[in-house]
Amino acid sequence: MNTSPSPPTHLGQMTVGKLDHIDLVVVRLPFVAPFGTSVYTWTHKEALLLKLESGGVTAWGECVADPDPFYFYETTGTARHIIKDFLLPLVEPGITLAELETRFRHVRGHGMAKATIENALINLTATQKGIPLHELLGRPAKKIMSGISIGLKDSATELVAAVEKAVAKKYHRIKMKVKKGQDIERIRAVRERFPDIRLMVDANGDYTLQDAAHLRQFDAFDLMMIEQPLSYNDIYQHSILQKEIKTAVCLDESIHGLADAATAIALGACRIINIKQGRVGGLMESMRIARYAADHGIDAWSGGMDETGIGRAVNIHLQTAEGFSLPGDTSETRIYFDEDIVEPGVVLDPDGYIQIPSGPGIGVRVIADRLMKRCIHLERLR
Numbered sequence: 001m002n003t004s005p006s007p008p009t010h011l012g013q014m015t016v017g018k019l020d021h022i023d024l025v026v027v028r029l030p031f032v033a034p035f036g037t038s039v040y041t042w043t044h045k046e047a048l049l050l051k052l053e054s055g056g057v058t059a060w061g062e063c064v065a066d067p068d069p070f071y072f073y074e075t076t077g078t079a080r081h082i083i084k085d086f087l088l089p090l091v092e093p094g095i096t097l098a099e100l101e102t103r104f105r106h107v108r109g110h111g112m113a114k115a116t117i118e119n120a121l122i123n124l125t126a127t128q129k130g131i132p133l134h135e136l137l138g139r140p141a142k143k144i145m146s147g148i149s150i151g152l153k154d155s156a157t158e159l160v161a162a163v164e165k166a167v168a169k170k171y172h173r174i175k176m177k178v179k180k181g182q183d184i185e186r187i188r189a190v191r192e193r194f195p196d197i198r199l200m201v202d203a204n205g206d207y208t209l210q211d212a213a214h215l216r217q218f219d220a221f222d223l224m225m226i227e228q229p230l231s232y233n234d235i236y237q238h239s240i241l242q243k244e245i246k247t248a249v250c251l252d253e254s255i256h257g258l259a260d261a262a263t264a265i266a267l268g269a270c271r272i273i274n275i276k277q278g279r280v281g282g283l284m285e286s287m288r289i290a291r292y293a294a295d296h297g298i299d300a301w302s303g304g305m306d307e308t309g310i311g312r313a314v315n316i317h318l319q320t321a322e323g324f325s326l327p328g329d330t331s332e333t334r335i336y337f338d339e340d341i342v343e344p345g346v347v348l349d350p351d352g353y354i355q356i357p358s359g360p361g362i363g364v365r366v367i368a369d370r371l372m373k374r375c376i377h378l379e380r381l382r
């Protein structure tokens, strides 16, 4: 099993430049509607942002952690601590990104904090070179597939109404959240209304292996996959479950890096992987996992953390990479925010595709007064 940590192609050879200013900003944006999952219902997006300035060029990175440890152990607070006290001191001008990754490995875990820095540095380099991020990743432009994640609703009627809207927008696949007691009937209601859409469910770890017979009933609904049915930190039990159900298992929470992906694939714990660039430590590890999955006949897609336009743009560029074979959780900005902190927002073409934002780096600009309106913490580190 080759899971060597060498970065893909040229990216690891890029050198880190001199950073004139470094700022940490925490923003809090109200969601258009509460986002319900089996683990928590979020009403706001709180995000830690990293601003880098070098030779008059500015680039941003977004940490995908929530303010709480309900989906994942990292939080905006732990990420701030780890970035400030442990990771940024390892960033020195002249070292390569591969060397930076090696240094970061000394800090165990905290992939979301690591990704914030790595992605901001890669965005900075692309911006300095005047090329779009996907080009720096070595990937040609293409239309990006869309996908929507519909949260838990109070009733099947409300859920079907939300799916109707998404179908009208031509989303390429629709994901609905499920939990114990809000699953079979809800899935049936959606399937009866839309027999042919590409539909999947996400349980965020709400079931146990004892529910295998119950989960087998999901097989009747021609789902693309069931995402993270069992515990957030399990791989082995998913490998047992996958043998007992026909529907493809997709792992999200359990995959923290290439080694986990390789373990899951070797055990047959999933047939699909949700790659969240933040959760796995950044763009380079994401590209490695996607390529490894493709080499092993496993589909992969880009997950989302209801990011602001900064992280959303990163996810869009990432999906040009080899191995992102299925539509991801990449939806229009308006699904989450009335007013985002960047322009342009994500909108779907009439055929449901997403255009890569053009321009250097991630291709979106932060609107200063919107940022300040949403800012709840601001800290200049250099």
Ligand code: OSB
Residues within 6 Å of the ligand: 071, 148, 149, 202, 204, 252, 303, 304, 305, 306, 307, 329, 330, 331
């Ligand atoms: O499990 O994929 C998840 C959002 C926050 C935390 C966990 C998850 C999600 C989503 C939303 O499903 C994905 C998105 O639209 O960004």
Ligand code: MG
Residues within 6 Å of the ligand: 202, 204, 227, 228, 252, 253, 274
């Ligand atoms: Mg998920």
